[in-house]
Each structure stands twice: as structure tokens, then as C-alpha cells.
Amino acid sequence: MFTLFENAQIIDPDRDAPFAGCVLTRGDVIAEVSQGPLAAPEGTDRVDCAGHFLAPGIVDIGVKIGEPGERHKESFRTAGAAAAAGGVTTVITRADTTPPVDTPEALEFVIRRAAETMDVRLHPMAALTKARAGKEMTEIGFLADAGAVAFSDGDAVCTNTKVLSRALTYARSLDALVIAHPQEQGLSAGAAATSGKFATLKGLAGVSPLAERMGLERDIALVELTGASYHADQITTAAALPVLRRARDNGLDVTAGTSIHHLTLNALDVGEYRTFFKVKPPLRDEDDRRAIVDALSEGVIDIISSMHTPQDEESKRLPFEEAASGAVGLETLLPAALRLYHAGGVSLNILFRAMSLRPAQRLGLPGGQMQAGAPADLILFDAHAPFVLDRFTLRSKSKNTPFDGQRLQGKVRGTWVGGENVFTA
Numbered sequence: 208m209f210t211l212f213e214n215a216q217i218i219d220p221d222r223d224a225p226f227a228g229c230v231l232t233r234g235d236v237i238a239e240v241s242q243g244p245l246a247a248p249e250g251t252d253r254v255d256c257a258g259h260f261l262a263p264g265i266v267d268i269g270v271k272i273g274e275p276g277e278r279h280k281e282s283f284r285t286a287g288a289a290a291a292a293g294g295v296t297t298v299i300t301r302a303d304t305t306p307p308v309d310t311p312e313a314l315e316f317v318i319r320r321a322a323e324t325m326d327v328r329l330h331p332m333a334a335l336t337k338a339r340a341g342k343e344m345t346e347i348g349f350l351a352d353a354g355a356v357a358f359s360d361g362d363a364v365c366t367n368t369k370v371l372s373r374a375l376t377y378a379r380s381l382d383a384l385v386i387a388h389p390q391e392q393g394l395s396a397g398a399a400a401t402s403g404k405f406a407t408l409k410g411l412a413g414v415s416p417l418a419e420r421m422g423l424e425r426d427i428a429l430v431e432l433t434g435a436s437y438h439a440d441q442i443t444t445a446a447a448l449p450v451l452r453r454a455r456d457n458g459l460d461v462t463a464g465t466s467i468h469h470l471t472l473n474a475l476d477v478g479e480y481r482t483f484f485k486v487k488p489p490l491r492d493e494d495d496r497r498a499i500v501d502a503l504s505e506g507v508i509d510i511i512s513s514m515h516t517p518q519d520e521e522s523k524r525l526p527f528e529e530a531a532s533g534a535v536g537l538e539t540l541l542p543a544a545l546r547l548y549h550a551g552g553v554s555l556n557i558l559f560r561a562m563s564l565r566p567a568q569r570l571g572l573p574g575g576q577m578q579a580g581a582p583a584d585l586i587l588f589d590a591h592a593p594f595v596l597d598r599f600t601l602r603s604k605s606k607n608t609p610f611d612g613q614r615l616q617g618k619v620r621g622t623w624v625g626g627e628n629v630f631t632a
Contacts (some may be wrong), residue, residue, distance in 0.1 A: 306338075308334055378435050384569065
């Protein structure tokens with residue numbers, strides 16, 4: 208019933224810095240968090256953390272799992288194994304599957320398969336419009352009753368303003384969260400890179416960073432009109448940040464996230480047309496990357512996600528403009544985020560606020576906390592352990608990571624979900 212994690216550096220996202228202490232769990236919840244030694248009941252299991260960091264499990268918004276139509280790219284079983292190894296204790300799945308998750312029956316399949324095959328928690332998003340086509344909204348009420356935690360068409364941006372306005376109005380009546388991908392589709396269609404000198408020299412079709420700002424401006428105007436709860440899945444440019452700040456200042460229920468790839472990589476990493484660096488939206492200039500890191504530290508960017516998008520070898524081994532977008536990230540989210548910590552730009556507590564606490568709060572989930580009564584979803588990691596990433600060791604079916612061959616620091620030593628050990632290095 209009891210497990211005592213002792214000799215740990217504890218990360219509480221509600222605090223400013225880690226502290227030495229112990230955590231006692233009872234069953235599937237945290238019983239006590241102590242600064243210093245802690246007396247435990249007789250028969251308690253003990254875990255010596257060896258001075259490593261103990262933190263709430265990561266809540267990863269925006270994970271794509273291929274089942275059923277693209278099971279060769281990622282299954283629930285392989286995604287669950289990758290999540291546990293990466294310290295992700297709660298997976299929030301996207302609706303952009305084949306077929307899309309736009310009916311209660313499709314949602315029930317996701318929940319059932321996850322329960323059968325995954326050791327981590329899973330909460331699904333559902334599509335905002337039928338077939339993600341932007342023409343007719345889904346049965347948001349039925350889908351919410353069936354277990355959807357948010358509604359999103361992903362990167363299939365709804366260009367019909369009337370349809371989107373009606374969907375936001377209906378979502379508002381049900382207190383449902385809408386997650387959008389801010390982008391002006393007319394400008395971004397067919398783009399493979401961010402416009403600028405690099406894209407021009409490489410002969411790549413580019414999209415202006417202003418396309419993100421224009422898409423966000425439209426969405427914020429509709430949020431102001433409808434009063435809906437809104438989350439921007441990826442803010443990646445400095446140009447979009449004033450729009451976001453203005454929405455907050457006006458009291459709108461608006462939050463924003465970004466992907467780990469846009470926080471740690473820039474447009475020049477594409478190099479000689481390396482398709483594993485092709486993501487959506489495209490990697491940005493270094494000035495934009497730094498602006499987003501600063502916005503994360505200020506709390507303007509609320510959430511960091513992996514935007515885990517598995518693609519098979521055939522879809523990536525193509526000319527850059529023809530190659531599929533996306534990168535896997537469940538196992539690399541933590542060590543990539545620790546790059547920001549080791550560079551001295553972002554503290555561990557800010558990182559776990561954005562990877563654990565805030566995503567859980569935004570979705571109304573109980574995780575992401577390090578306090579008595581919270582779920583015993585914990586990760587133990589050595590922030591300083593160095594390694595060179597070999598993509599073929601990843602547990603995901605697809606191996607399309609931009610960090611292949613790169614030197615990283617930070618290894619997960621153990622993952623617990625509801626008090627159960629689901630991964631040990």
C-alpha cells in the first residue's frame with residue numbers, strides 16, 4: 208500500500224525551485240510530501256532516488272497514434288511503451304487519425320484499446336468538425352459525454368468562419384475546450400519552410416511568420432464573439448505573441464502551447480534537406496525560437512508538448528517538399544526540454560509547470576501536482592546523464608526523430624502511474 212521515495216530532489220511545479228525531501232504514496236495517490244526525512248509505516252516499500260529529480264509525470268497534449276488506419280506507424284501498445292520510457296504518464300491523443308475520431312463509436316475504440324494495451328493514462332481529443340472537413344460540426348455534447356477532453360481538427364484549419372463560430376458557440380454552452388492550429392491557410396498552403404534567406408537559397412516554398420499571427424487574430428476575434436475556451440496548440444513566432452498577450456489582457460479564456468521541436472531547433476537545422484526536421488508549422492528562425500523561450504519563462508506560453516507525429520520511412524525518404532511533416536517525441540520530450548535547463552534559460556520548475564501542471568489544469572485533469580491527494584503519477588530522472596540518441600532504440604514504431612545522433616542529457620530512471628511502476632531503466 209505504501210511506497211517511500213527517499214533521497215530525492217523534488218520538483219513541485221507550484222514552487223520556484225527543487226528541494227531535497229521524500230514522497231510517500233499510498234495506493235494510487237500521494238500521501239505526503241516532506242522536506243527532509245519522513246517516517247513511513249511498517250512494511251513500506253522504499254525507493255532510493257540517489258539524489259536524482261522526482262517530478263510529477265508529464266501530461267503530453269497532442270499525441271498522434273496511428274490505430275486503426277495507420278497502425279504501421281504507431282500502435283497504442285508502442286506509444287504506451289514510448290510514453291512510459293519518456294516519463295509521460297498521461298497521453299492526450301489527437302483526432303487526426305484514419306478514420307478521424309469524430310463519432311462516439313470511434314472515441315470508444317480509442318479508450319478501449321488504450322485500456323487494453325497501455326500502462327499510462329490516455330484521454331482523447333475528438334474532432335471539432337465531421338471528418339475534420341470544416342463544413343459541419345461534430346456532436347460535441349455526445350463526444351464530451353463519451354470521454355473527449357477537448358475538440359480539435361488539428362492542422363486541418365477550418366476556413367469557414369461561420370462554421371467555426373457556431374462550433375465555438377456550442378462548445379461554450381458545454382464548457383468544452385477547443386484546441387486550434389493558428390495558421391492562415393491561403394498563405395501556408397504548400398509551404399515547406401519559413402520564408403527568408405535560408406528558404407530562398409535552398410529553393411524551398413516558404414510561408415511568412417505572419418500567417419500564424421493572422422490565423423491567431425481571426426481565432427481570437429471569434430473567441431471574443433463567442434466567449435469560448437480556446438487553446439492554441441503551437442505558437443512558434445514572435446509576431447503572434449502580442450496577439451496572445453492582448454487576448455489575456457482582455458480577459459479572454461485563451462491559453463497557448465508550443466512544441467519541443469520549436470523550442471530547441473531552428474530553421475537552419477534543416478541543413479541539406481533533412482526531412483526528419485520537416486514539421487508543421489515549419490521550424491522558425493533563431494530570433495523566433497528565442498522569443499518563444501522567453502515567452503515560456505514569462506508564462507505567456509503555457510504548455511510544452513511533443514506533438515508526437517509518427518511517420519514511416521517511405522513518407523520521409525522523399526524530396527523535402529514532398530516528404531510528410533512531423534516527428535516523434537514521446538521519448539525525447541524530456542531530454543530535449545532539459546537542453547533549455549542546461550543552457551541556463553529555463554528552470555526545471557518552469558519546465559514541469561509547462562509539461563505537467565498547466566496541461567492537466569487546462570484539461571481539468573487531476574495530474575501534474577506534487578502534493579498530498581494528487582495521483583501518484585511520478586517520474587524519477589537523472590538530469591545530467593549524457594547519451595547519444597540512436598533512433599533505432601526508440602520504442603515507437605516510427606523512428607522519425609530530428610535528434611538522431613545528437614548528444615543529449617537526461618535519462619528517465621523510473622516511471623510510476625497510479626503508484627504502479629511501469630518503467631525502470
